[in-house]
Amino acid sequence: MSQIFVTRRYRFCAAHRLHTDLLSPEENWAAFGKCNNANGHGHNYVVLVTIRAGTAESSTNLDSLDRLVTDTVIERFDHQDLNSDPAFSALTTTGENLVAVIWDILNPLLPAGRLDKVGVIETRDNYFEYTGAR
Numbered sequence: 001m002s003q004i005f006v007t008r009r010y011r012f013c014a015a016h017r018l019h020t021d022l023l024s025p026e027e028n029w030a031a032f033g034k035c036n037n038a039n040g041h042g043h044n045y046v047v048l049v050t051i052r053a054g055t056a057e058s059s060t061n062l063d064s065l066d067r068l069v070t071d072t073v074i075e076r077f078d079h080q081d082l083n084s085d086p087a088f089s090a091l092t093t094t095g096e097n098l099v100a101v102i103w104d105i106l107n108p109l110l111p112a113g114r115l116d117k118v119g120v121i122e123t124r125d126n127y128f129e130y131t132g133a134r
C-alpha cells in the first residue's frame with residue numbers, strides 16, 4: 001500500500017559537552033576530542049520530524065504537530081545546556097542519543113504508528129536519524 005510522508009523542520013540552539021563520568025579525563029578526551037572541552041560549545045540544531053501523512057479525506061494536521069513539537073521539544077531544549085536536561089542525566093549528549101531522546105518524547109504523544117522518523121542535523125556534516133522500535 002502506498003504511503004505519503006510529511007516532514008516538518010524545526011530549529012533550536014543549545015550548548016552541550018561530550019563527556020561521561022564513566023571515563024577518566026584522559027579517556028574522555030581520547031573519545032570526544034575538543035567536544036570534551038570543559039566550557040562546552042553550541043550548535044544550531046535542526047530537527048526533522050517525519051510522520052505518515054493523512055489521506056485525501058483527512059489531510060495531515062500540521063498545526064497540531066507544530067504545537068506538539070514546539071511545546072515538548074523546542075521549548076525544552078532551546079537556549080539550554082543539554083547536559084543539564086534530565087533526559088541526559090545518564091546519557092552523553094551525542095547526536096545519536098539526542099535523536100533517540102526526541103523520538104522518545106514525541107512517539108508516545110502521537111497516535112500509534114504516526115511517527116515515522118526523527119532526524120537531527122547537528123553540524124554541516126553530521127546528520128542523525130532514528131526510526132525507533134518497529
Ligand code: NI
Binds near residue numbers: 043
Ligand atoms: Ni557538539
